[in-house]
Amino acid sequence: MPTRIKICGITRIEDALAAAQLGADAIGLMFWPHSARYVTPQQARDIVAALPPFITAVGVYVNPDPAWVEETARAARLNLLQFHGDEAHETPQFCQQLGTQLCLPYLKAARVKAGMDLLQYAARYNGAQGLLLDAYVEGAPGGTGSSFDWNLIPASLPVPMILSGGLNAQNVATAIRKVRPYAVDVSSGVESAKGIKDKTKIAEFIEAARRG
Numbered sequence: 001m002p003t004r005i006k007i008c009g010i011t012r013i014e015d016a017l018a019a020a021q022l023g024a025d026a027i028g029l030m031f032w033p034h035s036a037r038y039v040t041p042q043q044a045r046d047i048v049a050a051l052p053p054f055i056t057a058v059g060v061y062v063n064p065d066p067a068w069v070e071e072t073a074r075a076a077r078l079n080l081l082q083f084h085g086d087e088a089h090e091t092p093q094f095c096q097q098l099g100t101q102l103c104l105p106y107l108k109a110a111r112v113k114a115g116m117d118l119l120q121y122a123a124r125y126n127g128a129q130g131l132l133l134d135a136y137v138e139g140a141p142g143g144t145g146s147s148f149d150w151n152l153i154p155a156s157l158p159v160p161m162i163l164s165g166g167l168n169a170q171n172v173a174t175a176i177r178k179v180r181p182y183a184v185d186v187s188s189g190v191e192s193a194k195g196i197k198d199k200t201k202i203a204e205f206i207e208a209a210r211r212g
Contacts, residue, residue: 003176004183005209006058006162007190007202009037013050015197022199023206026056028082028185031064031072036194037187044076058082058107063089066098073102081106082132087124096127105129107162112148122157131157132185135165147171150179169204176212184209 007019008028016027029044030037039047048057059078061069063085073081081104083090090108099106108125109132110118122131135148147166160182163175168189176184188194190201 003181003209003212004162005206006056006183006185007187007197008058008060008164008185009035009187009191009195010047010197011037011039011043011195012197013047015199016047016051016055018197018199019202020052020055022203023210024055024202025183026058026080027051028058028060028187029076029078030060031068032060032062032084034062041072041075044072048076048078056080060084066094066101069098070102073104078104080104080129082109083107084109084132084134092125092127095125099127107132109134109164111135112152112165114149114152116152118152118157119154122159126158128159130160130162130182132162132164134185150175153179167205169201169208172205173208173212176209 004025006026006028007024009030010016010027019027029039056079058080059073060082081099083095083106095106095108106128107130108128110121112133135146162183162185163179163181164185167184167186172184186205190197190205192198
């Protein structure tokens with residue numbers, strides 16, 4: 001089964017179309033207002049409306065208010081929710097309730113560091129459609145371009161695993177061969193500036209991922 005590819009932090013229609021045309025399976029739209037890649041509900045709606053069929057539109061949230069998730073998910077007609085905040089706010093019950101309310105599946109992100117029990121984390125979020133593993137950086141929920149030690153990932157997780165954190169065209173094939181994720185997620189690794197994707201970098205990343 002080929003590794004799925006998500007291009008995250010999309011802010012422009014042309015970048016979404018480039019990702020789709022080059023072979024990406026999903027795009028990520030950032031609904032955290034403090035992010036340099038933040039998009040408004042209207043921007044997100046326009047981007048999703050321009051996508052061809054069979055491209056998954058993922059809404060990315062960080063400790064959101066439930067009303068904000070509902071507003072943005074309905075406005076943009078999202079296919080999938082991704083919760084990237086802390087466990088104290090984004091409890092399994094919080095994520096599951098929102099997903100059920102909106103009739104949408106969800107992913108839960110885990111910021112990986114030494115000593116973290118990912119099997120226990122996966123068991124807590126057993127309602128998630130998958131776990132997205134990102135690098136732990138103090139004070140930053142994601143999109144930092146930092147990688148983590150892939151040896152911290154258990155040999156087998158009970159849910160599909162999406163690998164993120166510092167991926168680019170130079171290391172994604174190695175990451176796929178080593179970790180065997182269900183999907184890979186990239187943002188800064190295919191950018192010319194924060195929120196501005198580079199079509200050549202997207203093409204190189206997808207080509208390398210397919211080789212992996």
